[in-house]
Amino acid sequence: MSGHLKLAGVAAGYGQVRVLRDIDLEVPAGGLVAVIGANGAGKTTLLRAIAGLIPCAAGTIAFDGTVLARLSDYQIVGRGLAMVPEGGRLFPFMTVLENLELGAYHSGTKPHRKRELADMLELFPILADRRRQMAGSLSGGERQMCAIARALMSRPTLLMLDEPSLGLAPMMVEKVFTLIAGLPRLRGMSVLLVEQNVQDALEMADTAYVLERGMFVKCGAGKDLLDDPEVQGAYLGL
Amino acid sequence: MDTFLNILVAGLLLGGIYSLVSIGLNLVFGVLRVVNFAHGAVVMVALYVTYFFYAVFGLDPYIAVVLVVPIMFVFGMGIYWFILRPLQDEPMMQTFATFGLLIVLQNTVLAITRGEPHSMNTELSRLVFSIGPLNVSAVRALSLVVATIIAGGLAAALRYTLTGKAIRGLIQDRPVGVLMGINVRQMYTLCVGMSAALAGVAAALLAPIYSLSPGLGDDFILPAFAVVVLGGLGSTMGAYFGGLLVGIIEALAGFYIDPTLKQAIWFLVFIAVLILRPSGLMGRLGAEEVGLRGNA
Ligand SMILES: Nc1ncnc2c1ncn2[C@@H]1O[C@H](COP(=O)(O)OP(=O)(O)OP(=O)(O)O)[C@@H](O)[C@H]1O
Ligand SMILES: [Mg+2]
Numbered sequence: 117m118s119g120h121l122k123l124a125g126v127a128a129g130y131g132q133v134r135v136l137r138d139i140d141l142e143v144p145a146g147g148l149v150a151v152i153g154a155n156g157a158g159k160t161t162l163l164r165a166i167a168g169l170i171p172c173a174a175g176t177i178a179f180d181g182t183v184l185a186r187l188s189d190y191q192i193v194g195r196g197l198a199m200v201p202e203g204g205r206l207f208p209f210m211t212v213l214e215n216l217e218l219g220a221y222h223s224g225t226k227p228h229r230k231r232e233l234a235d236m237l238e239l240f241p242i243l244a245d246r247r248r249q250m251a252g253s254l255s256g257g258e259r260q261m262c263a264i265a266r267a268l269m270s271r272p273t274l275l276m277l278d279e280p281s282l283g284l285a286p287m288m289v290e291k292v293f294t295l296i297a298g299l300p301r302l303r304g305m306s307v308l309l310v311e312q313n314v315q316d317a318l319e320m321a322d323t324a325y326v327l328e329r330g331m332f333v334k335c336g337a338g339k340d341l342l343d344d345p346e347v348q349g350a351y352l353g354l
Numbered sequence: 355m356d357t358f359l360n361i362l363v364a365g366l367l368l369g370g371i372y373s374l375v376s377i378g379l380n381l382v383f384g385v386l387r388v389v390n391f392a393h394g395a396v397v398m399v400a401l402y403v404t405y406f407f408y409a410v411f412g413l414d415p416y417i418a419v420v421l422v423v424p425i426m427f428v429f430g431m432g433i434y435w436f437i438l439r440p441l442q443d444e445p446m447m448q449t450f451a452t453f454g455l456l457i458v459l460q461n462t463v464l465a466i467t468r469g470e471p472h473s474m475n476t477e478l479s480r481l482v483f484s485i486g487p488l489n490v491s492a493v494r495a496l497s498l499v500v501a502t503i504i505a506g507g508l509a510a511a512l513r514y515t516l517t518g519k520a521i522r523g524l525i526q527d528r529p530v531g532v533l534m535g536i537n538v539r540q541m542y543t544l545c546v547g548m549s550a551a552l553a554g555v556a557a558a559l560l561a562p563i564y565s566l567s568p569g570l571g572d573d574f575i576l577p578a579f580a581v582v583v584l585g586g587l588g589s590t591m592g593a594y595f596g597g598l599l600v601g602i603i604e605a606l607a608g609f610y611i612d613p614t615l616k617q618a619i620w621f622l623v624f625i626a627v628l629i630l631r632p633s634g635l636m637g638r639l640g641a642e643e644v645g646l647r648g649n650a
Binding site: 167168169188189190191192193194198199201205207208209210214217218219221222266270 | 516519520522523526527529530531532533534535536537538
């Protein structure tokens with residue numbers, strides 16, 4: 117089983133500004149891990165560092181035993197690590213189909229591209245209807261679906277999602293979360309989920325971390341954190 | 355009327371060469387976001403390389419093109435790798451560096467050739483055929499055909515091939531392109547190489563009708579800048595039609611108004627288009643910004 121991510125003592129930021137300090141995190145193979153935190157806590161920065169978009173100033177990130185710092189940024193997706201960026205970040209002037217094709221750009225997917233595309237259009241029927249539409253003109257929900265499908269096209273063993281519920285109506289949020297919660301069983305992958313929708317995220321996570329000002333202040337089983345008075349006070353408004 | 359048509363055709367054919375040069379300039383600008391001031395000088399270098407094969411081996415420019423294009427492709431890859439890539443985190447510096455390259459190339463060629471003018475005469479360059487009242491230079495007609503094929507081919511490649519889609523993806527959102535596994539340096543090397551290779555094609559077409567001097571790139575870079583903005587930043591077909599348009603305007607203005615004013619005239623048209631359509635004829639509003647999005 118693969119899809120095992122381990123961060124030890126990671127620090128990262130932008131230029132001279134350190135955003136993350138001393139981050140230890142583990143996503144076991146097949147596990148669903150959530151990171152929750154307020155605006156500006158550093159959640160997006162954490163995912164960027166793992167995906168190799170920003171360098172680590174300290175510490176190591178290992179994925180299935182490979183130290184990611186040894187790879188070039190563009191090689192990481194080929195190892196099975198995919199990311200759904202905040203807001204989906206589709207290529208706006210490309211069709212839904214072209215976005216999905218680029219999801220499977222890396223050469224490892226070559227023999228599977230056709231079948232993977234058919235699978236995605238089946239998993240997300242709305243995308244099949246919209247396949248020739250420019251991604252920039254999709255609705256928020258469609259965009260999020262397309263971004264998830266694009267990431268799945270790379271056949272990841274670990275999927276990272278940055279606030280997939282952002283800007284979605286409650287019905288849509290439920291749909292997206294049901295899908296994400298099913299991924300470990302459905303496709304045998306691990307999931308690292310960053311969310312501000314704390315209730316839902318904690319309910320579905322095996323393990324969850326609480327990020328505050330660039331550091332983890334709490335970690336535990338999702339269900340336990342739901343009952344934690346501090347978490348309830350700060351994030352659940354109880 | 356015949357005169358008018360003849361001038362129109364002459365302008366269209368000149369425009370074909372502008373198109374080729376502009377498409378190359380636009381490719382580098384659209385993808386790397388670098389204004390390549392040295393692009394005219396690259397055309398000049400390609401012409402001298404063509405001349406080298408002509409003078410030393412007696413090769414006709416139209417045959418030499420099969421050697422010149424790969425040589426220029428490698429030359430372009432070198433420009434990316436040794437000049438642009440080391441400055442990749444400083445976009446302004448990249449643009450200044452291309453200006454430096456322009457001067458280095460001009461002076462190097464000047465030093466080697468001692469500034470003596472050269473020209474290549476082929477049978478073809480004097481060949482003119484007549485269609486009814488129109489007199490068409492064979493070489494210039496060929497330029498138009500070649501420019502059309504290249505513009506169409508490049509636009510189709512960008513649209514339909516996986517590599518073309520990857521290049522468009524990088525234009526629209528570079529960090530997300532990296533997340534998809536696109537090797538940015540590889541794509542940039544390819545684009546600058548292709549841009550210089552197109553300059554090589556332009557050189558073969560120019561060889562029979564142009565006399566060589568180290569400063570000849572200046573005749574092309576100015577129209578090419580206008581064409582790129584006029585046609586729409588990053589749009590291949592825009593650069594193609596923009597090139598034809600500037601060629602026609604130049605020819606008409608040169609005949610009916612004053613040859614010395616021809617450049618002033620197309621700059622007036624250029625400004626008028628920008629006022630009416632700030633994104634250019636075929637560009638997308640804001641397209642010059644999407645490539646500059648920050649981290650994913
Ligand atoms: N490109 C950047 N350059 C400099 N600073 C940045 C950059 N991106 C983010 N930051 C800073 O890093 C800190 C953490 O930002 P980050 O985007 O990781 O927060 P976040 O937890 O994802 O917040 P949100 O929930 O609003 O998405 C913030 O203070 C932010 O201002
Ligand atoms: Mg964020």
